[in-house]
Amino acid sequence: MNNFKLLTILILSISFFSCGSNSDKKSSDFSLRTSENKKEFQLGEEVQVSVLNPKNKNIDSVSFYFEGEKLQAENGNFRTTINLNDYKLGNQPIEAHIFTEGEKQEVSSTIKLFNDTAPVSYTYEIVNSYPHDPEAYTQGLEFYNDTLYESIGQYGKSNLRKTDLETGKVYNQINLDDQYFGEGITILNGNIYQLTWREGEGLVYDLNKFEETGTFAYNESKEGWGLTNDGEKLYKSDGTEKIWILDPETLTETDFIQPAHHRGLSSKLNELEWVEGKIYANTYQKDGVAIINPENGAIEGLIDFRGLRDKVTQHDKLDVLNGIAYNPNSQKLYVTGKNWDKIFEVNIIEK
Template identity: 85%
Template sequence: MNNFKLLTFFILTISLFSCGSNSDKKSSDFSLKISEDKEEFQLGEEIQVSVLNPKNRKIDSVAFYFEGQKLQAENGNFRTAIILDNYKLGNQPIEAHVFTEGEKQEISKTIKLFNNTAPISYTYEIVNSYPHDPEAYTQGLEFYNDTLYESLGQYGKSKLRKTDLETGEIYNEIKLDDQYFGEGITILDGKIYQLTWREGEGIVYNLDDFEQTETFAYNESKEGWGFTNDGEKLYKSDGTEKIWILNPETLSEETFIQPAHHRGLSSKLNELEWVEGKIYANTYQKDGVAIINPENGAIEGLIDFRGLREKVTQHDKLDVLNGIAYNPNSKKLYVTGKNWDRIFEVNIIEK
């Protein structure tokens, strides 16, 4: 075979192979149109969703879905209306199943749903302060039966410890293997759950003796940041705009919320704490704590902790605010930071 024929054969072969490899990728004949041609909405708004049919194909019926719920459709006009109330915030897809000439085509379009009110602004007052290990790179902080538990991070230095709030005395402590970077902790049903950062798994311990009993995979998320629970379910942040909700039996990530205020989504939510039905979450490298509705992700309040870091001993290793602990018995709230030498009891005051 001469060079020209060989080149022609090669080109035809590549062309045929390429066509064959994409044969199963079929674009839809339909698309969705959202009223007002915008993508961002707030709770309480009503939007109109309709199917565009540029090829004028015969449509038998259309089924619309939003947040897993089937919507009432005006099949004569192949459209529906959605009142954006009682839905989760964040990036939410609207889906439509179009039935046409013996086949079903699925189409979708994502909207951003925000809260309809701005967060309430809070500041703080210091009630008391207590000693804290300045070598502790705090990643998780939680009270259980009036005793403080803490997770420390950094590779080769990660630990889990149990301490006395007033004196700083360490009652019990274990060091994690060097391949782990410790993150958030939470305590539920006699077990301590500790996240690791980029290792893709969490660790479960007995509460009494810190004996490791099992590990669990993250499934959907890629990192572990903050951890808390509501007495039944576990809530886990991962640095993205999502807070995952875990099944306490299987520890699988079953669903999530996306914390949002009235103008956008929030990410880099780090240490989490359950406080009287709300999730308190500090934003990594910021001096603020968000108060989040766990039902829909609405950020209902923001606590400004600026100035608190200046009230601890200043040194080279001093790092950011990170550590929220609420004692449900005394109804008191405590905050600290990475390598801070004090833990502060604070009152939250509306500005």
């Protein structure tokens, strides 16, 4: 065998043993079992969690954790019971720290926690309509002091606008660099925050001067979709099952909620708006808006906006519903879509 073949075999052997399958990582001797191996629960239910010990090792003690909270363990049986009352919804890990024979082993299992009631169904009535630029690929919409701000998307066409609702006139506009695809916006503490789609950063503007002052990086989230705030914190959607909560000073992602109804989780939540203590979120490519409890992610209502798109001028560029704006001064709600020539003031009515 020549030297070249020997070198090749040596390199392949090193690669196999060094990056094969984490062979140096010790697997646990234990695992967790939930009630009847059930993995999906609703608020108000109980879940019993027990440690499986197939090797019959001597266990000194077990500590259970759920949402960072240490739970009371029944050490005689090495199990615990979780009352699922005041927890966040979504995929939630249960962890156990097992102390055995002079060492600690950690194991985990994940359950899905859903809401305990179905969302309330709503429809709408049109109160008024106003002109909207049919060339505007609307990605974000927000009122501040009765003035409407809008984020426009598409590469090479993205911008931030300050507009008049009544006439559709654009007071001022900042064009984004061609590398950016504009997404959701929100206004807080004298700043306008604008997301970009896949560029991994958001843009910051001085509200009064209406000029860009900086950028901020995304952390765990990969994309920017919708953005809103509750007067203290920012909420950011990224197309996944999560709505991220951002620190208003550092703009880092500090936590998240996972919007869920009584049967499952929701994803592709796009434009966000804060409306009287709830998050309104439209689902991308759907004619509906979810009403979300920001404390635990529960989807408490669904607004059916089917038929609204038929009431705008039909043309080749016409796209989906996307744009929710609530004026807290007048307590009026407005919706529009990508390349729609109208913004609608609507009342929401329970079905």
